[in-house]
């Protein structure tokens with residue numbers, strides 16, 4: 001599903017209004033009907049008091065239209081106009097008049113008004129600012145936002161939590177509504193998935209307001225949210241006549257004394273992801289661990305007992321996964337250098353492989369085109385240096401990815417893959433996956449996909465989705481706390497199957 005920026009969101013609204021020959025108020029009504037339908041379904045027979053805080057733009061207009069629908073259905077409703085300006089939008093005014101025609105008079109909150117009391121168990125609908133926010137809220141509006149945040153009400157934001165920009169980091173986190181749920185129109189917004197701002201949106205629901213699908217399909221987006229239908233399109237089916245050679249030979253090179261389990265996990269994950277053959281290349285001390293731990297894999301040992309060093313293989317792997325548990329010994333660095341020079345095709349580099357790169361910038365030019373780097377935040381910082389905020393981080397990461405023609409998988413609650421200047425935001429995964437070895441399984445899965453012939457960019461996006469989905473399926477059975485990396489591998493088959501359920 002595409003993620004549009006503010007300009008494109010405005011364009012699709014305008015295009016839809018023209019194409020469907022409707023007035024803008026019709027879109028607002030559709031938005032309100034969607035909000036109303038969602039609320040009614042959630043509330044069932046409950047009738048809590050609903051406090052609607054409406055700004056003076058179209059976001060506020062959505063709130064007023066919703067208030068009318070709620071009143072007509074018999075809900076207990078209080079409407080507060082957050083009267084921060086007299087530049088009211090036409091559709092706001094239209095919906096204000098409609099409310100008055102229904103003999104309902106909202107309260108106006110102005111500079112010197114008392115802020116209304118909000119009780120536990122009540123609902124707040126936040127329709128103060130939407131995508132039209134262009135500066136931080138100040139003065140009494142800021143106080144109102146803080147007042148709502150401090151209340152014990154259930155807060156539902158309309159389109160965007162008020163105070164959150166779509167295209168830049170917040171100047172002041174104290175002036176953003178912290179919603180339990182955000183009901184956003186038609187398309188998800190990038191800020192809902194970035195580490196510094198995701199918390200404000202809470203649970204995100206997407207409401208279809210009938211914006212023009214052709215326009216959306218034909219308009220390029222710099223970012224997309226990868227959900228089940230998107231992942232399904234990336235899947236490559238197998239023919240009856242395939243054999244193990246069809247799905248490639250994956251080489252997992254990594255490990256050091258005391259960190260052999262990570263290679264074991266990546267190797268297993270590559271096999272479960274569907275690689276035809278997997279060889280683990282490890283220092284000598286890991287031989288028995290690997291052979292016993294995963295009989296389906298082949299094992300090659302480097303000369304050194306405890307860390308990886310230059311090693312020749314007698315086959316050309318279709319994919320290489322380098323760096324897991326590898327340490328940063330000089331010999332290991334030389335081996336990475338040798339691999340990058342000799343193996344012309346893309347490699348996946350993770351963990352200490354990334355740390356070695358971060359400490360040896362002269363190696364960057366050797367990165368084979370379309371290689372995949374899978375840093376967690378700490379590794380990314382070592383690679384790119386400090387960033388100011390999430391947007392700055394993404395800009396720096398995009399530049400790096402473009403300059404070295406590599407794919408960056410930025411791991412987090414919503415992992416973002418950067419390939420060809422596009423951002424792919426993953427929708428699967430859960431807090432249970434913040435556990436040792438989880439990243440090793442991801443690298444194994446992606447490498448297993450590359451070895452089967454998936455394009456590296458596709459392998460990264462698809463692999464991240466499958467990894468998260470396997471984690472979600474595991475968490476359904478085990479809960480978050482008990483989930484360990486092995487469970488992710490165990491559920492990979494079900495994750496594949498779920499693509500078609």
Ligand SMILES: NC(=O)C1=CN([C@@H]2O[C@H](COP(=O)(O)OP(=O)(O)OC[C@H]3O[C@@H](n4cnc5c(N)ncnc54)[C@H](O)[C@@H]3O)[C@@H](O)[C@H]2O)[C@@H](O)CC1
Nearest residue numbers: 013027028057058059129130131132133134135136137159
């Ligand atoms: N056709 C459309 O464009 C549709 C728009 N919809 C709603 O319209 C929203 C966008 O509406 P608007 O563009 O009117 O803008 P908003 O309602 O988000 O903002 C209202 C006004 O506040 C002013 N403002 C911004 N930041 C401020 C600040 N910190 N302090 C004081 N004033 C500030 C802006 O100049 C703007 O005119 C969407 O988020 C969505 O909720 C929906 O009704 C669906 C259809």
Ligand SMILES: [K+]
Nearest residue numbers: 126129160162
């Ligand atoms: K809002």
